[in-house]
Amino acid sequence: MLSCNPDISEEETPVQPSLSTVNWVMGSPQDFADEFTKGCRGLSDKVDGMHNFQMMYQPQLSRLVRERVAASPNDPVNFRLLEIGLGCAPGGGMISGTPGGSAFAWRHLFDLIPESILKFELHIFEFDEKCAMKWAEENVPSVAVKVHIGDASSEEDLERAYQESGGESFDVIIDDASHINWHQIKTLDFMLPKVKRGGFYAVEDIVSSCFGWSANMGTHRGEVTGGTSSCMDTGDAKPTILAHLMEYQRCLVGIGGESGYNRTDKVEFLKEIESIEIQSVIAVLKKRK
Numbered sequence: 563m564l565s566c567n568p569d570i571s572e573e574e575t576p577v578q579p580s581l582s583t584v585n586w587v588m589g590s591p592q593d594f595a596d597e598f599t600k601g602c603r604g605l606s607d608k609v610d611g612m613h614n615f616q617m618m619y620q621p622q623l624s625r626l627v628r629e630r631v632a633a634s635p636n637d638p639v640n641f642r643l644l645e646i647g648l649g650c651a652p653g654g655g656m657i658s659g660t661p662g663g664s665a666f667a668w669r670h671l672f673d674l675i676p677e678s679i680l681k682f683e684l685h686i687f688e689f690d691e692k693c694a695m696k697w698a699e700e701n702v703p704s705v706a707v708k709v710h711i712g713d714a715s716s717e718e719d720l721e722r723a724y725q726e727s728g729g730e731s732f733d734v735i736i737d738d739a740s741h742i743n744w745h746q747i748k749t750l751d752f753m754l755p756k757v758k759r760g761g762f763y764a765v766e767d768i769v770s771s772c773f774g775w776s777a778n779m780g781t782h783r784g785e786v787t788g789g790t791s792s793c794m795d796t797g798d799a800k801p802t803i804l805a806h807l808m809e810y811q812r813c814l815v816g817i818g819g820e821s822g823y824n825r826t827d828k829v830e831f832l833k834e835i836e837s838i839e840i841q842s843v844i845a846v847l848k849k850r851k
Contacts (some may be wrong), residue, residue, distance in 0.1 A: 579676035581631060586671060587624050594620035594671075601670025605655065605663025615766065618844050622762050623671075623776050626733060629760055629851075631679050640838075641669060642732045644685045646714050646749060647739035648681050650693035657828055662686075662697050662705070664738065669705045683707050683722040685727050687714065689739070715745040717752050724756055731758040740777040741770040743788040748801040750847075757830065760851040773800035783784075807845050813839050 566573070580583040581587050586594040595609040595616040608615040615722040622638055629696075630639045648661045655661035677741055684706040688694035691711045711725055712719025714851035715739070735751050746765055761789050774797060777784045788796035794805040801809070813832050836850040 565733065568833060579678050580678070581628060586620060587627055588676070589620075591616040591620040594623075597671055597674065598667045601667035602663040603660075603666050605649070605657045605660050606667055608664055608667070610778050613766075613843060614841075615844055618764070618839070618841050618846055622764075622846055622848070623734070626761060627675070627680065630733065638681050639681060640681050641672070642683045642685070642727075642730065643734045643736070643737045644687065644689040644727070644732045644753075645738060646753075647737070648690075648694055648697060648709065649688050649738075650690040651698075654693065656778065658687045661688075661693055665701070665705055667763055672769040685710060685723075685732075686737075687712060687723050688719075689713055692732035693799070708761060711756060714739045714749045715742075717748075720752050721747065725755075725824070731756050731761070733758050733761040736760075736766065737765045740784065741767045742777045742788050743770055743802045744800065745777075746770065747801070747806045750803070750806070754847060755834075757849050759834070759849050762846050762848045764847075765803060765807075765821065765845045768803050768840070768845055803845075804840075807838060807840065810835070811848070814838065 598606070598609045598616065606611055621827050627641070630641060631768065633639070645664060648665065649656050649663055650661045655663075657663060665684060666718070668684055672684075674681070675682070686694070686706050686709045686711060688711060694709045694711055698706075702709060708727065709725035714720065714721055735753050737746060737778045739745060739749070746768070750763065750765060754763050769789070771789045772793040773789045774786040777787050785798070787801075788798070789802060790797055794802055795806075796802055810832060814835060833849055834849050837847045837848045839848070
């Protein structure tokens with residue numbers, strides 16, 4: 563009942579926080595790119611004219627964030643993201659001599675979401691220990707929860723980092739490490755099962771399938787990425803990451819029938835995959851809910 567006494571006000575109904583005001587979640591890839599650019603401090607090229615990763619990340623992350631929040635209406639959802647590769651390079655970092663651009667951007671993007679509905683947990687995996695530890699001293703825990711040190715082509719190092727992170731599956735895993743084809747394949751095969759249902763795994767810069775350059779190993783330039791003009795075979799006649807993804811797709815098409823179903827040791831593994839999407843120089847593998 564309304565009070566006639568002007569000195570007595572109605573109890574105000576608190577406004578519940580929501581995603582409706584988070585522009586990159588509710589908006590477009592351009593909204594995502596704008597916020598990513600604000601957050602990365604000029605230290606990442608993910609949303610520049612050559613990469614345009616916003617075309618993949620905005621739809622995928624928007625969908626996933628909305629699904630996760632809707633599934634937990636009474637409590638804040640814990641959203642875990644692992645990025646493999648901090649951006650270390652000889653001289654400090656790949657852009658302006660400073661690493662961590664995308665880590666800053668992820669933190670900025672998710673800080674726009676009210677913590678009362680989503681708590682963001684960012685983990686970083688980096689090969690260059692000296693660079694990673696220096697960055698961690700300044701940015702853990704304010705930006706990332708932890709920086710894990712190791713070789714992304716080592717199952718032992720990847721498993722150790724996974725256990726150090728709490729041994730809980732990630733909503734999103736992003737490989738932006740050496741771009742060496744066999745590293746990308748090894749990391750994908752080992753870490754894809756560690757993505758939660760409904761989440762996704764992204765492999766950036768799969769242009770490594772078509773071109774060869776000396777890989778950035780942080781402290782130095784390492785072996786060549788291995789790409790060739792065929793985009794399917796490396797210089798030593800092994801499958802590229804693109805060929806590996808295409809084989810995954812072939813098996814997905816054949817699951818449930820003779821084609822592919824009985825011709826791969828990845829059948830059970832791939833039954834968890836709903837789709838494989840490839841755009842320009844990035845691929846995203848989405849897991850079933």
